[in-house]
Amino acid sequence: MEKNFIIAGFGGQGVLLAGTVLANAFMLDDKNVTWYPCYGAEMRGGTVNCEIVVSDTEVSSVHKQDTDYALVLNQQSFDRFVERVKAGGTIVANSTLVAEAKPRNDINYVFAPMTKLANDLGTSKVTNIVSLGVLTSVCEIISKDAMKKGIDKVIGAKKKDLLPLNYKAYESGLNALSLV
Amino acid sequence: MENEKVLIKGNYAIAQAAVNAGCQCYFGYPITPQTEIGEYLSGKMQELGRGYVCAESELAAINMVMGAVSTGVKAMTSSSSCAVALMQEALSYAASDELPVVLVNVMRTGPGLGYIYPAQGDYNQSVYGGGNGDYKIIVLAPSTVQECIDYMYKAFYLAHKYRNPAILLADGLLGQMMEPATFGKYPYPEIDHSSWALSGAKGREARAIYSCAREEKKQIQHINNLFKKFEVIAKNETEWEEFMTEDADIILTAFGSMTRNIKAAMKVLRQKGIKVGCFRPITLSPFPYDRISELAKDGKDFIVVEMNMGQMFKDVKYAVNGKSQTSLVNRACGEWLSVEEIVSSVEKIMEKSYAASI
Numbered sequence: 075m076e077k078n079f080i081i082a083g084f085g086g087q088g089v090l091l092a093g094t095v096l097a098n099a100f101m102l103d104d105k106n107v108t109w110y111p112c113y114g115a116e117m118r119g120g121t122v123n124c125e126i127v128v129s130d131t132e133v134s135s136v137h138k139q140d141t142d143y144a145l146v147l148n149q150q151s152f153d154r155f156v157e158r159v160k161a162g163g164t165i166v167a168n169s170t171l172v173a174e175a176k177p178r179n180d181i182n183y184v185f186a187p188m189t190k191l192a193n194d195l196g197t198s199k200v201t202n203i204v205s206l207g208v209l210t211s212v213c214e215i216i217s218k219d220a221m222k223k224g225i226d227k228v229i230g231a232k233k234k235d236l237l238p239l240n241y242k243a244y245e246s247g248l249n250a251l252s253l254v
Numbered sequence: 255m256e257n258e259k260v261l262i263k264g265n266y267a268i269a270q271a272a273v274n275a276g277c278q279c280y281f282g283y284p285i286t287p288q289t290e291i292g293e294y295l296s297g298k299m300q301e302l303g304r305g306y307v308c309a310e311s312e313l314a315a316i317n318m319v320m321g322a323v324s325t326g327v328k329a330m331t332s333s334s335s336c337a338v339a340l341m342q343e344a345l346s347y348a349a350s351d352e353l354p355v356v357l358v359n360v361m362r363t364g365p366g367l368g369y370i371y372p373a374q375g376d377y378n379q380s381v382y383g384g385g386n387g388d389y390k391i392i393v394l395a396p397s398t399v400q401e402c403i404d405y406m407y408k409a410f411y412l413a414h415k416y417r418n419p420a421i422l423l424a425d426g427l428l429g430q431m432m433e434p435a436t437f438g439k440y441p442y443p444e445i446d447h448s449s450w451a452l453s454g455a456k457g458r459e460a461r462a463i464y465s466c467a468r469e470e471k472k473q474i475q476h477i478n479n480l481f482k483k484f485e486v487i488a489k490n491e492t493e494w495e496e497f498m499t500e501d502a503d504i505i506l507t508a509f510g511s512m513t514r515n516i517k518a519a520m521k522v523l524r525q526k527g528i529k530v531g532c533f534r535p536i537t538l539s540p541f542p543y544d545r546i547s548e549l550a551k552d553g554k555d556f557i558v559v560e561m562n563m564g565q566m567f568k569d570v571k572y573a574v575n576g577k578s579q580t581s582l583v584n585r586a587c588g589e590w591l592s593v594e595e596i597v598s599s600v601e602k603i604m605e606k607s608y609a610a611s612i
Contacts, residue, residue, distance in 0.1 A: 076518075094432070098261050101434040109261070109432040113287060113370065134518030136431060137590050 075130050077215060078138055080155055081205075082123035083147030083168075088202035091228065092145070093124035095206060096216070099224030100128045103217050110136040121151045128215065145209050146172065147188065147201060156181075166209050168201065184212050186250040192243060200243035207247015218248070259436050264399045264428040265290035267435055268358055271406035272330055273298055275440045277356070279305035279329035281318040283337065286370040287426035288360035291332040305329075312337040316344040316357070323353045324463055326451030328410055332358035334426075335376050336367055339384060345419050346385025349480065350465035354413035358406070358422045360429040363587040372426030373587035374510060377565035380421050381539045388477050390484045392420040392491070393539040397513040399433035405536070411442035416487055417450075423538065425561075427511045427590065488540035495534045496545075498524070502531030504600065505549060507570055508559045509535055512590065516559050519596035530600070538566070546573035555579040557603060559596055561587060579607060 079096065083089045093109055100107035111124040125141070127133050140163075144155040147168045156177055159165050164182040167174075170189035186208045192201040203225065210216045221244065229240050262270075269291045272280070280299055282292040292308065299306035305322070309315035315331045322329035333341065338359045348355040359380060363373040380393045392412050394405040406422055413420035452461055467473040497517060499505055506516040513534045523530040533549065533556075535542050550556065555578045558567040567582045574580045583599040585591050591599075 094261070097432060101259065101261050107261075107434065110427065111430055113426075113430050132517065133433070133514065135515040135590055135593055136427065139589070139592055139594075 076127060076134065077129075077142045078125060078127040079143045079145065079209075080123055080125050080141045080158070081145045081147075082121050082151035082155055083202075084150075085120075085122045087122075087147045088199070089122050089147060090124050092202040092206055093126055095203070095221070095224045095228045096209075097126050097224075098227050099216065099220040100126070102223045102227070103220040105130065106133050108133040108136050121148070121154060123151065123155075143209065143213060145205055147205060149173065164212060166205070166212060168205060182212075184208065184251070186247070188247065188250070191246045191250055195239065195242055195246060197239075200240060203240045203243040204247040204250070207244045208250050209247075210244075211248050211251055256438055257436055259434045261432050261434055262399060263290060263432045264402045264424060264430065265360065266294050267399050267402045268332070268406050268422065268424070268429075269294040269298070270437060271403040272356075272410070273302070274437055275407050275410040276328050276444070277304070277330050277410065278327040279307075279319070279322040280331070281305075281307045281309050281315040281322070281329070282331050282333065283309050283312050283315050285312075285334045285337045287362055287372070287429045288332050288334050288358065288424075290429070291358065291360075312340040313344070316341040316355070319355050319357075320344060320348055320351070320353055323348075323355055324351075324452045326447035326453055328354070328356070328414065330356040330358065330410075332360065334360050335362045335364050335373075335379075338376065338379065342379070342384030343386075345383060345391060346387055346389055347465055348419045349385070349389035349391060350387065350476075351463050352417040352480075353419065353463070354417050355419040356409050356413050356422070357419065358409075358424065361423065361425040368587070370426065371588050372561070372590070374425060374512065374561040375563075375565070375587065376423065377509070377538065377560070377562060380423050381541070381569075389480065390418070390487075391539060392416070392418055392487060393423050393537065394420065395423045395510040395536060395538050396428060397509075397511050397534070398435075399428065399431060400435040402428060403435055403437055407440050407442060410440075411445075412487070412491060414445040414447070416483060418483065418487065423510065425510055484540070491537060492540045492542050492544075493536040494542040494545060495532075495536060497532040499531035499533060499549060499554070501529055502554055503529045504555050504557060504604070505531045505533045506557050506559055506596070506600070507533045507535075507546075507566070509538055509566055512559055512561060515590060515593055515596060518593040519559075519600065522593060522597050523600060528600070528604070535566070541569050541573070543569070543573040546570060547575065547577070550574040550577035553578055555581070555607070557581045557583055557600060559583045559591060561585055561590060
């Protein structure tokens with residue numbers, strides 16, 4: 075079984091970091107994983123994205139044309155990647171910045187106000203970690219425990235004092251859909 | 255740390271592997287998509303009291319490497335495609351001078367300046383070289399971040415064991431991706447260079463390293479010796495990987511990170527009942543001609559999949575030598591050929607050859 079994820083947003087929303095946390099979580103869960111960023115001109119001003127491929131066996135190609143899951147934090151990313159979700163796949167969108175439209179009938183839509191939830195915790199900077207919580211709640215192959223370890227590993231390495239806030243952000247994302 | 259699994263970017267993995275291999279000096283000039291190698295080493299080498307120079311150009315960088323390795327230490331440079339082109343003269347000199355120069359090329363798109371997205375267009379530049387005269391370089395092509403580490407170690411070892419330049423040929427995909435990997439220890443023995451290195455002539459006769467032979471006979475002898483040495487390298491060090499080739503009718507062949515895609519395509523095609531295997535040269539130079547030739551004699555057809563206009567294709571065709579069919583599935587650069595594209599291309603090729611056979 076191989077699944078891939080695209081995480082996309084504005085430069086500065088922390089999508090590469092979110093992808094790094096997710097990739098670490100898969101590694102800590104003893105899965106094979108590859109993380110691949112966009113690099114180059116598209117980073118200047120436009121959207122930033124990274125792709126994470128997880129597999130029980132060897133990871134085959136990255137840089138795939140379509141994706142099982144798209145996690146999008148802004149409207150531009152929604153517009154760009156909604157077309158690239160596989161039929162039957164899921165797009166998870168930040169409804170604070172993305173209009174709740176459903177342009178296709180053959181995919182699943184998950185909307186949660188990620189930036190608002192982050193602001194409720196005091197800073198929009200944790201939008202990316204909130205988004206990982208929302209993604210976890212709709213994706214059964216992501217383990218909550220491994221995600222927490224992933225947050226520890228990535229954020230704890232440099233900014234230990236920010237760990238409690240990030241745990242809260244993750245929990246807030248996990249519970250976001252049950253609030254609706 | 256040594257055996258801990260870490261999620262690491264290909265470029266950082268290459269840089270840390272060079273440190274573990276005992277690389278004493280790094281000389282380089284930044285270029286996407288390999289700049290992280292120099293970035294990482296700029297801090298690390300200083301921390302360890304080793305040498306780091308951000309050179310004024312690629313030309314200077316590779317000549318600095320030649321100078322450093324002449325003293326018998328391990329040294330390297332890294333760059334990408336259009337800037338590796340600038341280093342070709344030095345590689346010809348280093349091969350002739352029998353210097354253990356180590357070069358990492360994280361390929362981007364060419365020709366000319368090209369662009370920063372990944373490609374595999376430097377197969378010819380690496381394997382056949384852009385320098386003058388008859389010379390050969392050892393070329394290793396990793397396909398995962400773990401292999402970036404393993405073959406960085408091996409590049410240092412082989413360069414020093416045979417006193418021959420070695421290239422680690424990665425691509426933008428490998429340089430930029432993160433994967434879990436472990437470093438372990440540098441697994442190879444250290445090579446004693448005291449018999450030839452320019453380490454200071456105090457107490458012994460002066461030595462010189464130069465690639466100018468005014469006597470024709472001596473130059474002929476010198477070139478013959480270089481090629482005899484490379485025959486030994488080919489005999490001892492040619493490395494490849496095979497998957498399910500025993501019962502295969504068709505063998506998909508790729509190098510570097512494209513290996514991943516042909517393996518996945520093989521699985522899909524096997525599920526459809528088509529007997530497909532995979533063959534992947536790890537040393538592009540020396541190239542595994544003999545093994546491909548053996549497989550072709552068994553009647554197995556080859557389909558070469560690469561991100562260039564068919565560079566390795568020629569070597570496979572040369573090895574197959576008309577014993578079976580050889581086809582090419584390729585794209586010039588950019589987005590790697592997907593598993594689905596490879597599968598449908600293979601099916602089209604099969605239809606065509608079936609039509610031709612009736």
